Amino acid sequence: MPTLADKRILLGVSGGIAAYKSADLVRRLQDQGADVHVVMTAGAREFVRPLTFQALSGNPVHTDLLDPSAEAAMGHIELAKWADVILIAPASASVMARLAGGMADDLLTTLCLATEAPVLLAPAMNQAMWRNKATQANAQTLRSRDITLLGPDAGSQACGDVGPGRMLEPLAIVDGLIDFLRPAQILAGKKVAITAGPTREALDPVRYLSNHSSGKMGFAIAAAAARAGAEVTLIAGPVRLETPADVTRVDVVSTSDMLAAAEQAADDCDLFIAAAAVVDFRPAVVADQKIKKEDGNDRDVLSLVKNPDIVATIAGRRDRRPFVVGFAAETENVIEHAKLKLARKNLDMIVANDVSAPEGGFNSDHNQVTVIDHSGEQTLPAALKTELAAELIARIANKAFSGN
Numbered sequence: 197m198p199t200l201a202d203k204r205i206l207l208g209v210s211g212g213i214a215a216y217k218s219a220d221l222v223r224r225l226q227d228q229g230a231d232v233h234v235v236m237t238a239g240a241r242e243f244v245r246p247l248t249f250q251a252l253s254g255n256p257v258h259t260d261l262l263d264p265s266a267e268a269a270m271g272h273i274e275l276a277k278w279a280d281v282i283l284i285a286p287a288s289a290s291v292m293a294r295l296a297g298g299m300a301d302d303l304l305t306t307l308c309l310a311t312e313a314p315v316l317l318a319p320a321m322n323q324a325m326w327r328n329k330a331t332q333a334n335a336q337t338l339r340s341r342d343i344t345l346l347g348p349d350a351g352s353q354a355c356g357d358v359g360p361g362r363m364l365e366p367l368a369i370v371d372g373l374i375d376f377l378r379p380a381q382i383l384a385g386k387k388v389a390i391t392a393g394p395t396r397e398a399l400d401p402v403r404y405l406s407n408h409s410s411g412k413m414g415f416a417i418a419a420a421a422a423r424a425g426a427e428v429t430l431i432a433g434p435v436r437l438e439t440p441a442d443v444t445r446v447d448v449v450s451t452s453d454m455l456a457a458a459e460q461a462a463d464d465c466d467l468f469i470a471a472a473a474v475v476d477f478r479p480a481v482v483a484d485q486k487i488k489k490e491d492g493n494d495r496d497v498l499s500l501v502k503n504p505d506i507v508a509t510i511a512g513r514r515d516r517r518p519f520v521v522g523f524a525a526e527t528e529n530v531i532e533h534a535k536l537k538l539a540r541k542n543l544d545m546i547v548a549n550d551v552s553a554p555e556g557g558f559n560s561d562h563n564q565v566t567v568i569d570h571s572g573e574q575t576l577p578a579a580l581k582t583e584l585a586a587e588l589i590a591r592i593a594n595k596a597f598s599g600n
């Protein structure tokens with residue numbers, strides 16, 4: 197998966213000759229999977245036409261704060277909320293001064309004040325302007341407000357001067373942004389095993405019992421754990437999902453296959469997360485041949501036996517017991533049922549979700565969950581499964597490994 201996949205980047209372009217390089221920057225950000233909206237200052241529009249950025253980004257370019265038609269399409273507050281990150285490249289001395297002064301005198305500065313997203317600047321200006329005490333003081337002020345400066349570079353400048361103030365090359369800006377967004381390596385050195393997806397129990401050579409689990413939540417958790425620095429084994433039932441980057445995948449079909457893979461992974465892991473929707477019962481006998489409906493098979497065709505509980509088996513270990521997290525998909529009395537499961541299965545933490553809610557559940561990309569452990573419970577805001585996964589990994593790591 198590209199590093200900036202699904203990231204919504206608001207690229208602010210201010211006045212400076214380096215603005216032409218920002219056209220390439222749009223492409224480089226898109227190469228990493230980002231969705232880019234461009235905001236141009238009046239100065240930037242003297243150097244490059246908005247149409248260039250519109251064509252490259254595939255989105256309308258935003259220029260005016262008080263343009264009713266633009267506001268009707270995506271208002272400035274909406275745009276500020278849309279962004280996961282605001283990147284200003286080039287950031288002129290004037291933009292830096294206005295941001296340091298807390299001004300909101302055009303669309304870009306207003307967005308920077310209105311957003312809760314992180315703001316990064318790639319300064320670009322003449323070397324004397326960069327060195328000027330006013331600019332240096334502004335840079336200091338901006339850093340103290342958690343605005344990140346990427347560059348500037350030093351070298352020959354468009355005006356013929358040589359010195360600091362060149363904008364970083366687009367690829368270096370993208371690298372800086374990726375580094376900035378890289379999650380803290382809170383699971384560095386930890387081994388994590390995760391079950392995901394459904395299991396499948398054969399009735400005969402052509403039929404099986406299973407469920408609607410998509411595996412999305414478990415795969416998102418595996419991806420988030422890997423991004424947090426863990427060595428991840430993902431034990432996946434039959435699902436149509438790509439293996440996340442830096443994750444070792446073990447494909448299984450039946451519950452007993454999943455149990456065997458889980459036991460093996462748990463022998464050498466620090467954290468076990470059971471996100472699979474395991475089939476609770478399997479046929480007592482798997483027929484060698486297709487079960488026929490003609491043979492007087494009118495009722496009681498199947499006899500089922502209970503499957504082993506994978507997460508309870510791992511949590512019940514005396515030796516080599518990892519920190520164990522389960523999931524509870526419920527349709528009523530969600531918290532109450534989840535708490536009972538936490539105790540009955542001897543888990544350290546359980547993630548409860550209401551699968552009957554319109555947003556969330558099996559096949560949705562969204563989910564809303566409550567995290568419960570032995571010291572309390574907390575309901576997290578509804579979010580994309582990918583975002584939720586990162587939040588869950590942060591909470592699990594905190595609980596499991598830092599004693600909080």
Ligand code: C5P
Pocket residue numbers: 391451470471472473474475476503504505506507508521522523524525537
């Ligand atoms: O009991 P229930 O299926 O609701 O419990 C859900 C939790 O238990 C999930 O974490 C699921 O992955 C795990 N589980 C399991 N083995 C089973 C049944 C459920 O690991 N046989």
